[in-house]
Amino acid sequence: MSGGRITGPEIERLIQLLARLPGLGPRSARRAALHLIKKKDQLLGPLAEAMQVALDEVRVCSTCGNIDTADPCFICADPRRDPTIIVVVEDVADLWALERAAAVSARYHVLGGSLSPLDGVGPDDLNVAGLIERARDPAVTEIVLAVNATVEGQTTAHYVTDQLAGAAVKVSQLAHGVPVGGELDYLDDGTLAAAIRSRTEF
């Protein structure tokens, strides 16, 4: 009855942009927009500013592909990191996961995705050339492939390994097995088979 317009164009635009965030649909975007407008000083203002800062200052590290306000990023610039190991991940989110777990104190290389012909992602879409270049550094002795245990991740691992054939580095991959806290009854056959195959002495 109001010509389909339920609110002003400014609020409508905010809702539509919020709805494009992963995890938010149209309904939750409306809730989020209302929440932001109700909490102008505590949330909307600081968030608008944080986004502007991210927009102005965040860049991709030209060495490893991580994101930071500095280039090289704080990980590449950290002299305490083991310089002999490069951990290869598909995405920055994977790098964050490994850092949260404090799993390794090395440097990373972010490929920017995984090979997926169905999604049109080919070798040229991944930052493999940069990795080959870094692997030529005599200080680097090991490349750890920390890619997802999916078909795409494993295909990518094989491709990267082939490309690294000429470099004098050891190429390793994450162990496959029973997740810590996992119950055997709930695990898939592939994981169980891998866990048996790679069993270690108790």
Added chain:
Amino acid sequence: MSGGRITGPEIERLIQLLARLPGLGPRSARRAALHLIKKKDQLLGPLAEAMQVALDEVRVCSTCGNIDTADPCFICADPRRDPTIIVVVEDVADLWALERAAAVSARYHVLGGSLSPLDGVGPDDLNVAGLIERARDPAVTEIVLAVNATVEGQTTAHYVTDQLAGAAVKVSQLAHGVPVGGELDYLDDGTLAAAIRSRTEF
């Protein structure tokens, strides 16, 4: 191993603010932040700008409590709306729901919540005084209580009705009954009893 810091303070702050949006937890806030940074031009920039616009221009309508960039809001200012009816809602989200449904072409009054002693929300926290004032306008003949069919909503409806006792207006409420598309087998006893009680001629 990096002292708990997995990314720069600017990105960390963006993640923490995003995590305060309803519907986003810490993990989805990280995904959202990465998504925003990957789509700087298409999403992060426009969203930062839309938030700044909302911050600068969106205000609460001093007549009805709706939010808009104008005061009075576009609904209060719309001369085609029925001036005899005021639809009372708890929240702007409810106003949006009624507008989306094009359920009524009248004006609204947003209470800003519902009476809830457990949550510390009392009569003074709701915009009831403004409604009494508006109900005194001789042009207004009916107040429709479009509050939630919850205990808090119904308590609020009773309170508002008491306060309106002196005004020469008819006070009505939304019909209770079977939702359109609803199956009887899945409905609660209260809804079924209300649907029988308020049955209409076929």
